[in-house]
Amino acid sequence: MRIRAVLAVAALAATTALAACSGDTGPLSTTATQPRTDAVGQAPPAAKKAAPACNPRASLRPEPGGLPSPGDMPAGSYMRTIQERGRLVLGTSQDTLLFSSRNPFTGQIEGFDVDMGRQIAEAIFGDPGKLQIKVIAYDKRVSSAADGSVDIVADTMTANCERWQDVLFSSIYYEAGQKVLVSKTSTAKSIEDLGGKKVCSAAGSTSIENVAKVKTKPIPVAKAVFGDCLVAFQRNEVDGISTDDTILAGMAAQDPYAKVIGDRFTDEPYAMAISKEHPEFARFVNAVLERNRADGTWKKTYERWLGDFGAAPSPPKAQYDK
Amino acid sequence: MTTALAARPAPGTQRNAGVLRRVGGLRHTSPGRLQLLIALLVGLGLLSGLLAGVTGSSARAGTDDLGDRAQPLLVESEAIYAALADADTTAAQAFLAGGLEPVALTRRYDADLERATTALTSAARRTPADGRAAEAVRTLSAGVAQYSALVATARANNRQGLPVGVSYLSEASRLNRDTLQPQARELFRGAQNEVEDGYSAAGAAGWMALLLLSLLALLIALVLTQRYLSRRTNRTFNVPLLAATALTLVFTIGTIAILAVQQAHLDRAAGQGSGPMASISESRLLTLQARGDEALTLAARAGSGPYEEDFATVQARLTQSGGPMVNQYGALDSQLGRTMDRAAKQFRQYATIHKDVRALDDNGEYDKAVALAIGPETSKVFDELRSDLDAALENRKAFFTAEIESAGSGLGLLTVLGPLLALGVCAFAYAGLRARLEEYR
Secondary structure, eight states: OHHHHHHHHHHHHHHHHHHHHSOSOOTTSSOSSOOSSOOTTOOOOOOSSOOOOOOTTEEOOOOTTOOOOTTOOOTTSHHHHHHHHTSEEEEEOSEETTTEEEOTTTOOEESHHHHHHHHHHHHHHSOTTOEEEEEOOGGGHHHHHHTTSSSEEOSSOBOOHHHHTTEEEOSOOEEEOEEEEEETTOOOOSGGGGTTSEEEEETTSHHHHHHHHOTTOOEEEEESSHHHHHHHHHTTSOSEEEEEHHHHHHHHTTOTTEEEESOOOSOEEEOOEEETTOHHHHHHHHHHHHHHHHTTHHHHHHHHHHGGGSSOOOOOOOEEOO | OHHHHHTSOOOOOHHHHHHHHHHHHGGGSHHHHHHHHHHHHHHHHHHHHHHHHHHHHHHHHHHHHIIIIIHHHHHHHHHHHHHHHHHHHHHHHHHHHOSSOOHHHHHHHHHHHHHHHHHHHHHHHHSOSSSHHHHHHHHHHHHHHHHHHHHHHHHHHHHTTOTHHHHHHHHHHHHIIIIIHHHHHHHHHHHHHHHHHHHHHHHTHHHHHHHHHHHHHHHHHHHHHHHHHHHHSSOSOOHHHHHHHHHHHHHHHHHHHHHHHHHHHHHHIIIIIIHHHHHHHHHHHHHHHHHHHHHHHHHHTSSSOHHHHHHHHHHHHHHSBTSSSBSSHHHHOHHHHHHHHHHHHHHHHHHHHHHHHHHHHHTTOHHHHHHHHHSHHHHHHHHHHHHHHHHHHHHHHHHHHHHHHHHHHTHHHHHHHHHHHHHHHHHHHHHHHHHHHHTTO
16 A cells, blocks of 8 residues: 555656646747736836837948958857857747748748848858757847847847847848738728727737737737737637738738738838847848848848738848947 | 344433333343343344445445446546647647658547547546546546647648648647646546545445454354353253354454455555556656657757756656666566566667757757657657557556456455355354243243
C-alpha cells in the first residue's frame, strides 16, 4: 500500500510541476506567456513616459562613401560581427500575410518584411539566404531589438517617438495606415460605427492603442498575433479587426466573407528597428534602403508581394536628421 | 420467540424491560440456564453466518468494483490524457512538415482522437453521474469535439494554402494544452483516488473484524458451555457440542485463510500492479510531453524558449534513477525489467538527438533542425520507445487483472459456505443442549 501511495504522490507532483511550466501557447504562436483569455475592454498599457515630440520618420544619415562590398565589412563595426557569425538574425512574425507569413506549401516564412531582411543579408554577405528568422511576439519587438536577441526587426513595425526612445529606426520603407475589417454583411462605414463592438488587434501593436482612442469607444480585444484575430473573427468572437490596411488586405484575401472599410485613419510608417548600441549598423541599413529605392529593387519587392493592390507607388522618401 | 429476543440488545422501553426481567429470571433455574445457553449459541452462530455472508459479498463487491470499474477507469483516463497529448504533438509535427500533412501523421492523429473518444465513452460509463469526475468527462467530451473541429478547419485552410490554417492549429493546440489536458489530469487524479478507495472497500476491514470477533465469541461460548456442562453432568464430552466446536474452528480457520489470501493478492495488485502502472503511465505521458515540447519549440521559431526548459525538466525526471522510468522494474518481472531498460535507453538516445536538433536550430540551421526532429531516424527511436512503454503497461495491466481475480476467488466460498457452516454450528449446538434440557422434562 505504501509503495502505491508514494508513487501516486510522486506522479501527481510531477504532473503538477509540469503543468505549472508548460506555457500556454499554441504550437505556432510566438510567445510562451501570452494571456489565455482575451484582454477584453482592457485599455492598452499607458506609455511609460511621455515621448518628447520628434519626427519619427527621420533616421541616421548613411556614411558618405557608399556601401562596403559584401563579405568585407569594416573592422570593428557591428556588420563585421554579423559577418563573422555567418548569418543575420531577423526578428519578425510568421502570420502576417504578405509581410511575413509561413507559406503553407513550403513551410518557409516569406513576405515584404522578410525580403527587407534578405536584402540586408545580401549587402553583408553577398547571399540573401544567410538569414536566420526568429519569430518574436508583437509586444517583444522593441525589447528584442534593444537587448540584442535579434540583429534587426522588420515586422510591420511603426516608427514612433515613443519607440525611438528605446531603439533606432531605419528610414521608412513602407507607408501604411490603419483601417478596419468587418463582415461582408456589416453596415459599418468606418471604425466609428463600431462603438461598443469588439474589435481585435495584436497586443503590443500601435493598432490596438489607436482602437482604444476612437471616440465612439469600440472594445479593443488583444490577441497575441494577428492570425489569432482572424480566427476570432471567423468564429464570431469579435465583430471586426483593425490594423494596417496591408495586413487587413492579406486577411480579406483569405476570407471571402470579410471586407475592409473606410479610409486610413492613421499613418503607420514602417521602419526596421535596430539596437541603440549599433548606430553604424543603422546607417548601413539606410544606405542599403537608399540604394534599393534608386535601383528599382524596392519596386520589384512591392510588386512581388503587394502588386494585387495596384501599381507600385513611389517608395517613401528617406528623411535624415542625425 | 424468547430466544430470539435474548440475542438482541435491549431497547430501553418499559414493556421490553418486563421481558428482559423475565428472561433474566431464567438464569436462576437449571433449565432456564440451558435455554439461555441455547439462545446464546444459536444467536452467535446466526450472527457469524450473517456476518460471513455480508463480509464475503461486500469484499466481493469491492474487489469486483476495483477490478471492473475503478482500475479500468484509471486506465481509460490515462489513455485519454495520453491520446490528447499525442494528438497535440502529432498536429504540431504535421505542421512542421510543411505542405500537405504526411499520411502517417494524419493517421496517427485520427487514431489518437478515436482513442480519446472511445476512452471517454467508457469513462463516462464508469463515473458516477455527479461529482468532479463526471464534470471532467462532460467538459472533455465537449472539448474534444471542439478541438477536432478546429483541427479540421486548420486542415481545410492549409489545403487551400491559406496561412490562417496555422492560426487555427495554434488555437486548437491552446485548447488542448490549457483546457483539455488539465481536465484529463483531473480525471486521472480522481481515478487514482478511486483506486485507492477501491482497495480499502475491497479489504472490507470493518466487516472482517466484526466477523472474526463474532467467531471468536462463538468459540469461547462453546468452550465455556462445554466446561459448564461437564462440571454439571458427569459426561466429559458432549458430542454435538464438540462437533459444533470443530465446525466453528473449521469456519474460523477457513475464513482467516480466505481473507489472508485475498489481502495478499490485493497487496500484490496494489504494490506490483497499480503502483508500477502509475509510474509507467507517468513515463509515457512525460515522453509524449517531451516530444511535444520539441515540436512546439520548433513551431514557435523563437529559439530555445520555455518549452525547451520544460524538456529539460522532463528529461531530468525520466533519467533520474528511482524515478518513473529508471526503477527496479526487473524485481517485479524480468520481462518488464527488460522492456523498461530498453525504454530508458531509447529515451537517452532520443535526448541525444534532441540535443542535436537544438544545436542546429540555435545555430540558425532551422530547416535542418526540423528535418532531424521529424525525420525517420528520430521517429523510429521515438516510436520504439512508445511501443515499449505500451508493452510495459500491458504487462502490468495483465498482472493486476490476474491478482484481482485471485483475490476475488475465495470470497464466493465465504459468502455461500459461511452461512451454511454457521447453520450447522447452530444445529449441533441446539442438539447438544436440547438433549440436556430434555432431562428436566
